[in-house]
Amino acid sequence: MGHRHVQRERMANLNWQKYLLALIITAAIFGTAFYFAARIDSQRIADIRATEKSISIDILSSETQFELLGNLDCPTISQNPVLQTELNSLASRLSVSEQNLGSDNAEVVYLKKQYSLLEIKDYLLMQQIAQKCHLKPVFVLYFYSNAGDCADCARAGDVLTYMRGQYPGLRVYSFDYNLDLSALKTLASLRTLNGNLPAFIINNRAPVYGFKTLDQLEALIPELKTLATSTDSTGSPQAVATPILYR
Amino acid sequence: MDIGVLGIYICLFIGLYFEVFLLISFLEKRPAPKTQTLPMRYPGVAIIVPCWNKAQTLEGTVRSLLAIEYPKDKLSIVIVDDGSTDDTLRAAMQFAQNPQVKVFHKENEGSKYGALNFGLAHSAGELVGCLDADSFVAPDALLEIVKQFEANPETMAVAPALKVNHPKKMLELMQSVEYTFGIFYKKMFDNLGAISVIPGPFSIYRRELFERVGPFRKAHHTEDMEMAFRMHSHGLTITNAHTALVYTNVPSTVHALVRQRTRWSRGFLENSRDYSYMYLNQKYGNFGMLILPFGLTAFAAGIYAGGYVLFHLLSWALGRALDLWITRIPPHVPSLWHVEWFYLNTSMLTLLVVAVLGMTLTTIILGGKIAQTRLSFKSYFSYFALFGFVAPLWLVRAAWDTATSSERGWLT
Numbered sequence: 001m002g003h004r005h006v007q008r009e010r011m012a013n014l015n016w017q018k019y020l021l022a023l024i025i026t027a028a029i030f031g032t033a034f035y036f037a038a039r040i041d042s043q044r045i046a047d048i049r050a051t052e053k054s055i056s057i058d059i060l061s062s063e064t065q066f067e068l069l070g071n072l073d074c075p076t077i078s079q080n081p082v083l084q085t086e087l088n089s090l091a092s093r094l095s096v097s098e099q100n101l102g103s104d105n106a107e108v109v110y111l112k113k114q115y116s117l118l119e120i121k122d123y124l125l126m127q128q129i130a131q132k133c134h135l136k137p138v139f140v141l142y143f144y145s146n147a148g149d150c151a152d153c154a155r156a157g158d159v160l161t162y163m164r165g166q167y168p169g170l171r172v173y174s175f176d177y178n179l180d181l182s183a184l185k186t187l188a189s190l191r192t193l194n195g196n197l198p199a200f201i202i203n204n205r206a207p208v209y210g211f212k213t214l215d216q217l218e219a220l221i222p223e224l225k226t227l228a229t230s231t232d233s234t235g236s237p238q239a240v241a242t243p244i245l246y247r
Numbered sequence: 248m249d250i251g252v253l254g255i256y257i258c259l260f261i262g263l264y265f266e267v268f269l270l271i272s273f274l275e276k277r278p279a280p281k282t283q284t285l286p287m288r289y290p291g292v293a294i295i296v297p298c299w300n301k302a303q304t305l306e307g308t309v310r311s312l313l314a315i316e317y318p319k320d321k322l323s324i325v326i327v328d329d330g331s332t333d334d335t336l337r338a339a340m341q342f343a344q345n346p347q348v349k350v351f352h353k354e355n356e357g358s359k360y361g362a363l364n365f366g367l368a369h370s371a372g373e374l375v376g377c378l379d380a381d382s383f384v385a386p387d388a389l390l391e392i393v394k395q396f397e398a399n400p401e402t403m404a405v406a407p408a409l410k411v412n413h414p415k416k417m418l419e420l421m422q423s424v425e426y427t428f429g430i431f432y433k434k435m436f437d438n439l440g441a442i443s444v445i446p447g448p449f450s451i452y453r454r455e456l457f458e459r460v461g462p463f464r465k466a467h468h469t470e471d472m473e474m475a476f477r478m479h480s481h482g483l484t485i486t487n488a489h490t491a492l493v494y495t496n497v498p499s500t501v502h503a504l505v506r507q508r509t510r511w512s513r514g515f516l517e518n519s520r521d522y523s524y525m526y527l528n529q530k531y532g533n534f535g536m537l538i539l540p541f542g543l544t545a546f547a548a549g550i551y552a553g554g555y556v557l558f559h560l561l562s563w564a565l566g567r568a569l570d571l572w573i574t575r576i577p578p579h580v581p582s583l584w585h586v587e588w589f590y591l592n593t594s595m596l597t598l599l600v601v602a603v604l605g606m607t608l609t610t611i612i613l614g615g616k617i618a619q620t621r622l623s624f625k626s627y628f629s630y631f632a633l634f635g636f637v638a639p640l641w642l643v644r645a646a647w648d649t650a651t652s653s654e655r656g657w658l659t
Contacts, residue, residue: 013440013532018275022268029263033598040593047589093589100594155574162576213575 044097045107051090052114058086059121074133084171087122088164090115091174103146113181119173120183126171138167138223141201142174143193152211156198159214169227251555252596258548259599265541266606269435276438278617281490286393289321290373292451295366296326297359298380302334304496309342311383316390324348325370329362330355335380359447360463360470367457376451382495383412384449391491392451403456403483404474405491406433406442407449408618412494417629418504421637422497424611424622424630430489431614437487441534443542444472445485449493456483466521469514476522479534489617505641512546512645519543546642553639604631 094115098108123139130137142160144153160172175184177197191201196209202221218224294312298305305326312324324347326339342348353365363377374396378384388407395405408430411423436442445452450471460481466473478485498504519526519539526543528535571578611630615622647653 014529014536018268018271022264022271025267026260026264029267029602030260030599033595033602037593037595037598044589096590155570158570158576159574213573215575
């Protein structure tokens with residue numbers, strides 16, 4: 001009798017409202033986490049957008065200056081690579097956003113297109129400057145895919161990131177081959193790319209296809225000898241540079 | 248979303264739900280502070296000290312019992328040497344002349360329950376308790392427990408608040424946080440009428456309990472857990488005296504810890520099977536509807552989350568090593584370029600992990616307040632750095648042993 005009485009008491013003590021309240025609070029915590037994660041991601045997008053705008057103005061300014069004067073302060077330019085640091089920083093930010101939001105996110109795709117255009121413009125401007133100032137820069141145009149059809153692209157990206165850390169003067173421009181951007185398609189067709197990836201175009205020579213180890217890629221760019229290494233100026237090696245967007 | 252991450256979200260949701268539930272229970276009924284009031288009556292108490300190869304610690308255990316603030320003629324100590332092969336019996340015999348102490352020697356039966364039942368048969372007193380021979384009681388612990396029995400005549404067993412005795416090594420410090428966490432849990436389970444274990448160190452029972460439900464059973468070497476399950480199945484009340492402090496020695500090596508916890512975890516699985524009818528059964532109140540289902544889910548979640556993290560860590564490390572080998576890039580330290588807000592991981596998953604850790608930290612702090620324990624930074628660090636890596640070891644081993652019905656014996 002006592003046993004049944006206690007069990008009835010226990011059932012009565014089951015406070016379903018508390019079970020429900022705990023569920024609502026837990027769901028609210030999940031909702032809050034979702035909201036803040038989304039807010040921070042949109043802050044990141046805004047930050048990238050602002051950086052792209054700033055780089056775009058800088059490039060336009062350099063182009064205008066170039067056209068106005070027909071000449072530039074060559075020693076200054078050869079010592080301070082134009083916009084390269086900003087472009088690299090932008091690339092690594094885009095890479096983070098791509099990881100967080102997915103490579104097919106409309107906002108990310110839009111920003112990547114803008115980034116690719118800025119890269120192309122910087123590349124063209126730098127070629128003009130090199131011609132005018134008799135510089136011998138080392139350019140690598142790197143085409144990759146992150147659509148799951150290029151298993152070696154990530155590793156090729158690692159090699160280029162490392163090389164850029166070793167040779168700060170090396171200018172790497174990376175492009176998502178699958179990006180639906182007419183300027184990029186024109187660049188790819190001008191350079192006669194056949195669609196095999198990863199693909200490298202080194203100093204406007206014929207494209208090189210397939211994964212290359214660090215040694216192989218260094219051998220493909222003999223001009224690297226003309227570039228200062230990261231240990232030359234600081235005395236200590238700068239092992240890794242900002243990862244460029246090439247995965 | 249990848250299916251593996253979905254599993255982690257489910258684990259986090261369940262963990263968070265349980266923590267929220269307990270925090271609501273805490274806000275509903277906060278533990279009362281310790282008072283100086285004394286019991287109205289001092290019932291006779293017998294404390295059984297079962298010991299197997301505890302020559303090193305037995306003396307301290309018995310001396311702590313002799314120092315208890317309780318009328319000497321009302322407190323008896325029954326030392327049961329359970330077939331020790333070391334000097335335990337000699338350590339016990341030094342107290343044989345004390346009128347409060349009785350010393351017995353018996354053959355070992357392969358598990359602790361035999362020594363406890365032997366002690367029950369060779370002791371007297373309205374209340375009877377047990378103290379493992381590697382634990383030490385605070386002088387007023389018994390008074391606090393007797394007050395609990397007095398406050399509620401329906402209470403059949405009272406569990407104390409357990410603390411780690413002088414933790415020094417990293418693994419002991421980790422357990423000191425875990426035990427503090429346990430103090431909060433035990434009190435909240437008490438609020439819910441759903442205490443799931445009546446631990447060996449200084450849990451006290453009304454003697455009539457054994458007449459009603461029978462003696463201790465082997466119960467897969469977890470007789471303390473089985474007794475709690477059996478009491479719930481009979482609708483009997485277990486409470487917690489959070490002001491009764493007991494200090495216990497804990498394993499100081501990973502091997503010993505995993506052995507001990509494997510026994511506990513397996514005991515939970517086996518007893519759950521034996522008492523499966525209580526699961527999700529409203530007749531057993533919060534014990535059946537929340538504590539048992541959550542315990543089993545936490546078991547599975549621990550194995551899943553541990554396996555998930557281990558798999559990803561190993562995949563990442565092997566992937567990086569393979570990349571370096573294939574690319575021929577020399578090993579190097581990554582640059583610190585990314586140390587700015589933009590590169591902080593602020594995914595929903597990370598924020599939820601932070602929320603769960605924050606809740607866990609809150610419960611540890613509350614446990615510390617309940618038992619007036621102050622934990623060092625090193626203790627917190629040891630807990631958060633180690634627990635997630637060692638706990639899956641005993642969970643997996645316990646699951647494996649249960650599935651294969653392996654007999655490992657008492658072991659600790």
